Every structure is written in C-alpha cells, then in structure tokens.
Amino acid sequence: MPDTPEITDSHCHLDFPDFEGELDRIIANAAKAGVTRMVTICTRLEQEPAVRAIAEAHDPVFYAAATHPMSVAQTPMARTDQLVALARHPKFVGIGETGLDYHYTAESARAQQESLRIHIAAARETGLPLIIHSRDADDDMARILTEEHREGAFSCVMHCFSSGEALARRALDLGFYLSMSGIAAFPRSSELRAIFSRAPIDRILVETDAPYLAPPPHRGKRNEPAFTAHTAKVGAEVFGLDYADFAARTQENFDRLFTRAAAWQGKGAAPA
Incomplete structure (x- = not known):
C-alpha cells in the first residue's frame, strides 16, 4: 500500500x-500495515x-541474539568472542536482548x-547496538x-521502555534510545x-515485543x-505529530541506530 507510511518493528x-x-x-x-522491517x-x-x-x-526480517536476563541462571554464560562471531552474519543487527530483570529473577x-557487562563488551567491539531489557x-x-x-x-536502545523517569533521563544523557x-x-x-513526551523525538523507536503486549484494540x-502501527499512532499523539511525520522520524532513528539493517540491499548482500 504505497500511501501507508512505512515503520519498523524494532523488537x-x-x-x-x-x-x-x-x-x-x-x-x-x-507489510499491509506499513511495517516493512522487523528485528526478531x-x-x-x-x-x-x-x-x-x-x-x-x-527479506524484511533482521535479527539479534543474546542471553535474556531471565535465562542467565539456566544457560551457560555468554562469551564476548561468541557474540562477536555471531555478529559476522549480514542480517545480525544488534546485541540483545540482555539486561536485568529483578521482577521475576532477582535471585540471579x-x-x-x-x-550484561559481557554483552556490553560485545556491543562495543562489534559497533552494533545493545538491546536492553x-x-x-x-x-x-x-x-x-x-x-x-x-x-x-557503545550505542543502545532501552527496549519496551516502561521504567521510571530517572532511568529514562540517564539513558538519554548517554545518547541511547527509548523504544x-x-x-x-x-x-x-x-x-x-509523559516520560516519552519529554524525550527528544530523534531518540524514539517503536516495537511490538510480539507475541506479547498487544496494544489496543488488540490488547489481551x-x-x-x-500492530506496531497502533503503538506508532499513539506515539504520534504523544509528540503532537501527524502519523506520517512520526513514522518518518522513527524510521530515521532506526536507521541511525541499526546501521546494518539500514544498509541492507536485499538477499545476497554483503555485510555493511
């Protein structure tokens, strides 16, 4: 649908x-909803x-890999060299999701x-963005x-951001993005x-975290x-933009952060 603004499901x-x-x-x-790229x-x-x-x-799908914080206690600890080796694949675009989850797994x-520090080292070495939970x-x-x-x-996106104002401000001060x-x-x-509304528009991404967290009208x-489009329409309202403008800004943001995905030329392309 050529008149549908293009957006990216970043997660x-x-x-x-x-x-x-x-x-x-x-x-x-x-694709019908304008979501022409996604990062699984x-x-x-x-x-x-x-x-x-x-x-x-x-072709529209890119990927990232890491050990999720809730899985750390049950799986072997990731190694920086292991992550760097995986990152050689031309459609591997980020290191994540890694992070901290004290809600369910505080014991670890x-x-x-x-x-988390191992994954940060891999992001630093590869130049690929860190994806934080x-x-x-x-x-x-x-x-x-x-x-x-x-x-x-290193570069970073705070995926599915739902934390407090202080962490949002710290992440933004470090040059990171909020999704x-x-x-x-x-x-x-x-x-x-309100936290998002106080962030610079050039640091905002959109995502689904599918199959979880469906936005209205599909909640539950x-x-x-x-369904990224539903969240993006709310994002446009938050920033006082029309949908096409907000979509274009988030596309620019995604391309700036996920440079390898931005440079992708289709099947058979070489790494950026």
Whole structure:
C-alpha cells in the first residue's frame, strides 16, 4: 500500500511457538500495515540457528541474539568472542536482548550483571547496538550503563521502555534510545507517555515485543508486527505529530541506530 507510511518493528520474537507455521501470513500482515522491517530477537544463544534461519528466509526480517536476563541462571554464560562471531552474519543487527530483570529473577542478579557487562563488551567491539531489557532494576541498570560507557562508548536502545523517569533521563544523557511498545498505548500508561513526551523525538523507536503486549484494540490477544502501527499512532499523539511525520522520524532513528539493517540491499548482500 504505497500511501501507508512505512515503520519498523524494532523488537519481536518470530521464533516463538505462537507464530509456528504462520510466518508468511504474519509478515504479509505487517507489510499491509506499513511495517516493512522487523528485528526478531533470540533470547537463548542455543536457539540462534533457528532465529537466523527466519531472517535468512524473509527479506524484511533482521535479527539479534543474546542471553535474556531471565535465562542467565539456566544457560551457560555468554562469551564476548561468541557474540562477536555471531555478529559476522549480514542480517545480525544488534546485541540483545540482555539486561536485568529483578521482577521475576532477582535471585540471579549478580549473574545477570556479569552477563550484561559481557554483552556490553560485545556491543562495543562489534559497533552494533545493545538491546536492553530492564525490569525493577533501575538503579543497577543506570549504574552499570554509566560505568561501562565511561570505559568505552557503545550505542543502545532501552527496549519496551516502561521504567521510571530517572532511568529514562540517564539513558538519554548517554545518547541511547527509548523504544515504545504496546504498554505505552495502554489507557493507564499516562505517566509512561509523559516520560516519552519529554524525550527528544530523534531518540524514539517503536516495537511490538510480539507475541506479547498487544496494544489496543488488540490488547489481551496475540501481538504481531502489524500492530506496531497502533503503538506508532499513539506515539504520534504523544509528540503532537501527524502519523506520517512520526513514522518518518522513527524510521530515521532506526536507521541511525541499526546501521546494518539500514544498509541492507536485499538477499545476497554483503555485510555493511
């Protein structure tokens, strides 16, 4: 649909069982909604081959990989050289999602912090953006990101941002990006929308985190990349822009952060 503004779902999980056997239809639905690119995220490194295969089979799909903080205690600790090796693939566009989750897995906090620092080192070495998951860990997250950034710069997006104002400000001060998920579109998320409204428009991305967190009018149902458009329409309202302008700004932001995806020329292209 040529008149539909193009946007990118910067974070989804297309390898999850929720989408089994449906990927062609899911990607076609996304295209109809103007979602012409998506980044599918590998949360356990042993699953990287399956996630990579999805990106290889579908031109609009890129991928990233890491050990999710909630998986750190159950899986071998990632190694920087392992992540750097994975990053050689031309459709591998980010290091993540990594981070800290003290809501469900606070007992592994120390291991999560070690894992996060390993992933930061990989982001620094590869030049690819770090993709951060943070839940109920604002103070430690702000501290580690600040400490590590002093040791050497790296780029980063705070995926599915739903933390407090202080962490948002620290991330923005470090030059990082905030990503709006369906949470930002929930009726009761007025405080979160206010945090986004005070951020520079050139640091905003949109995502689904599909199959989770479907925005209205699909809340409570399986999320999918096409629904990025619903969150982006709310984002346009938050920033006082029309939808086409907001979509264009988030596209520029995505391209600036995910440079390898921006440079992709189609199947068979060489790494950027």
